[in-house]
Amino acid sequence: MRYYSTRNKDNVVSSMEAIIKGIAEDGGLFVPESFPSLPRLEDIRDLSYKELAKLILGMYFDDYPEEDIEGAVRGAYGDKFGNREPVRLVEKGGVHFLELFHGPTLAFKDMALTILPYLMRSALLNKGVEEEVVVLAATSGDTGKAALEGFRDVPGVNVVVFYPKGGVSQLQRLQMITQRGDNTHVAAIEGNFDDAQKGVKDIFGDGDYNRELKEEGYVLSSANSINIGRLIPQVVYYVYGYLELLRTGRIEAGQEINIVVPTGNFGNILAAYYAKMMGLPLDRLICSSNDNKVLTDFFETGTYDRRRDLLLTSSPSMDILVSSNLERFLFHISGNDHQAVREMMEGLSKEGHFTWSDFSREEIYGEFADENDVSSSIRDLYREEGYVMDPHTAVGYSVYRKYLKETGDQKPAIIASTASPFKFPEKVISSMGEEVPEDLFEGIGMVAKYMNVEIPDQVRELETLPVLHKNICKKEEMRDIVLKLLQEVK
Numbered sequence: 001m002r003y004y005s006t007r008n009k010d011n012v013v014s015s016m017e018a019i020i021k022g023i024a025e026d027g028g029l030f031v032p033e034s035f036p037s038l039p040r041l042e043d044i045r046d047l048s049y050k051e052l053a054k055l056i057l058g059m060y061f062d063d064y065p066e067e068d069i070e071g072a073v074r075g076a077y078g079d080k081f082g083n084r085e086p087v088r089l090v091e092k093g094g095v096h097f098l099e100l101f102h103g104p105t106l107a108f109k110d111m112a113l114t115i116l117p118y119l120m121r122s123a124l125l126n127k128g129v130e131e132e133v134v135v136l137a138a139t140s141g142d143t144g145k146a147a148l149e150g151f152r153d154v155p156g157v158n159v160v161v162f163y164p165k166g167g168v169s170q171l172q173r174l175q176m177i178t179q180r181g182d183n184t185h186v187a188a189i190e191g192n193f194d195d196a197q198k199g200v201k202d203i204f205g206d207g208d209y210n211r212e213l214k215e216e217g218y219v220l221s222s223a224n225s226i227n228i229g230r231l232i233p234q235v236v237y238y239v240y241g242y243l244e245l246l247r248t249g250r251i252e253a254g255q256e257i258n259i260v261v262p263t264g265n266f267g268n269i270l271a272a273y274y275a276k277m278m279g280l281p282l283d284r285l286i287c288s289s290n291d292n293k294v295l296t297d298f299f300e301t302g303t304y305d306r307r308r309d310l311l312l313t314s315s316p317s318m319d320i321l322v323s324s325n326l327e328r329f330l331f332h333i334s335g336n337d338h339q340a341v342r343e344m345m346e347g348l349s350k351e352g353h354f355t356w357s358d359f360s361r362e363e364i365y366g367e368f369a370d371e372n373d374v375s376s377s378i379r380d381l382y383r384e385e386g387y388v389m390d391p392h393t394a395v396g397y398s399v400y401r402k403y404l405k406e407t408g409d410q411k412p413a414i415i416a417s418t419a420s421p422f423k424f425p426e427k428v429i430s431s432m433g434e435e436v437p438e439d440l441f442e443g444i445g446m447v448a449k450y451m452n453v454e455i456p457d458q459v460r461e462l463e464t465l466p467v468l469h470k471n472i473c474k475k476e477e478m479r480d481i482v483l484k485l486l487q488e489v490k
């Protein structure tokens with residue numbers, strides 16, 4: 001399997017190279033040249049998550065030695081997920097929640113960021129890369145922590161995470177600034193997520209800066225979903241979710257289902273699209289946005305327009321106006337037209353908008369949910385079923401309710417449940433109509449009561465962990481701070 005850039009099909013690399021680089025030099029994202037086909041669903045029905053992951057990763061990352069893929073899967077999806085199946089499918093309110101938040105940092109980012117470090121390390125060893133890798137990540141809240149935790153103490157790798165100051169939840173921030181590990185670095189930037197993401201992308205594209213780093217013995221890579229090593233592991237859980245419905249007799253092999261995804265950078269929903277292209281019987285992919293509804297507008301009108309203010313919502317991990325992975329989707333649905341993609345992306349970067357005239361609404365249904373929708377969804381589902389959703393998942397559920405009303409489509413549906421309610425106690429509590437206590441941990445105690453579970457250790461320990469990262473920088477200072485942080489290690 002070869003990978004090429006969405007902006008230039010002559011720029012061809014292997015999967016190991018794509019994973020090490022993270023993003024192509026021309027600013028494009030690496031995509032597989034074709035989609036492998038899944039085996040007959042009846043034949044893979046009873047595979048465990050690890051077996052399924054091995055199968056799917058092996059199809060895409062076929063330049064890796066088999067034992068490396070096996071080791072990566074074993075390392076990622078074992079005790080980090082409590083040695084249970086890493087995802088759970090829970091039926092509530094007539095829909096199936098695919099709970100993807102049972103990993104070390106309580107958000108779905110763990111599904112890929114527990115395995116990416118193994119894949120990266122194996123690629124570095126196999127390719128004989130002598131430099132140390134600097135994994136740069138911009139985070140809207142959850143990627144940062146999951147990357148820090150995933151890459152912590154991995155030899156030959158340093159992690160630097162930028163998060164928007166004031167743009168993440170209290171708990172997300174606490175998770176990052178208490179991060180342990182000599183190779184982990186965190187800085188708040190004075191700006192929003194788009195500023196952080198653009199800063200990181202600019203650093204990747206800065207030839208002089210990359211040469212300077214190389215002289216110091218470093219090469220850059222990415223832990224954002226622009227890295228194909230993030231995307232492919234996410235395909236696994238959609239297939240697993242479908243097979244779980246099959247195993248439990250809730251659908252028949254070949255029956256179509258819908259998938260609902262609370263969306264920010266368009267990575268998670270793109271993984272569902274990949275699963276569909278591999279032959280998984282998925283019908284509508286329902287792209288759910290919060291008040292930052294650029295994608296809703298795009299799927300409705302064909303015009304993508306980022307010229308608006310970024311709003312801070314109760315689902316901060318979706319507070320994004322430039323959804324990077326849409327570029328991959330545009331590439332695939334345009335029949336791999338790299339020229340068209342390049343033009344659209346240039347328009348977006350220079351003028352702030354582009355229009356895709358051939359777009360068909362069939363592929364994706366886009367809708368959004370505002371703060372009231374999110375609150376009433378959290379409250380209603382809790383009253384009806386005693387089930388608690390985090391605000392991101394509640395965006396998905398709200399949009400699904402609108403979809404049902406509009407279409408009456410009764411196909412079984414899976415909602416990607418992307419974070420644990422423990423990460424966002426403020427919104428959960430206010431949605432229940434109760435007063436949000438000042439003290440974060442008192443709020444967390446209330447969430448535990450609603451959910452009727454113990455507070456997870458990863459959350460409890462945050463109350464006493466020392467703060468280790470206090471850097472704050474301006475957007476223009478990101479390059480300098482990376483160098484400075486790296487020097488601290490030496």
Ligand SMILES: *Cc1c(COP(=O)(O)O)cnc(C)c1O
Pocket residue numbers: 107108109141142143225262263264265266267268269317318392393418419
């Ligand atoms: C990252 C994130 C999302 C958005 O996922 P994308 O792949 O960026 O679309 C949704 N919910 C949560 C909790 C997240 O952390």
